[in-house]
Amino acid sequence: MKTQLFSAHAQLPEGTDIHQTYRYVSVILKINSENGQIVDCAVPIYCQLTADFIAEIIRGKSIETDLPIIIKEFDERLFTGSKRALISALQMIRDRYMLAKNRFCKTEL
Numbered sequence: 001m002k003t004q005l006f007s008a009h010a011q012l013p014e015g016t017d018i019h020q021t022y023r024y025v026s027v028i029l030k031i032n033s034e035n036g037q038i039v040d041c042a043v044p045i046y047c048q049l050t051a052d053f054i055a056e057i058i059r060g061k062s063i064e065t066d067l068p069i070i071i072k073e074f075d076e077r078l079f080t081g082s083k084r085a086l087i088s089a090l091q092m093i094r095d096r097y098m099l100a101k102n103r104f105c106k107t108e109l
Helices: 017-021 048-058 067-078 083-106
Strands: 003-011 023-030 040-041
Touching: 017 048, 023 048, 040 048, 048 067, 067 083
Parallel strands: none
Antiparallel strands: 003 023, 023 040
């Protein structure tokens, strides 16, 4: 399995405690480049429980096709002030992944 590492950062909402300390949330995904499946996930600013919970939702899903499913699960299961920033970071990663995939596909032709 070939994997790629993608990361993105999104600004946390102003006026929240976490914004005062960190300002940005970072999401790092290890993705199977052959099929877009998310192999692993890290969100370094969170305590281990929260990072593991987020990874549980994301891991095993496809960055190519499952972003709406991930967002729906976040809306149903995640009640933090940083949820929108997490979603923004995931959307950025999806965009970067698709650019990289398209660039790679063009060089193979």
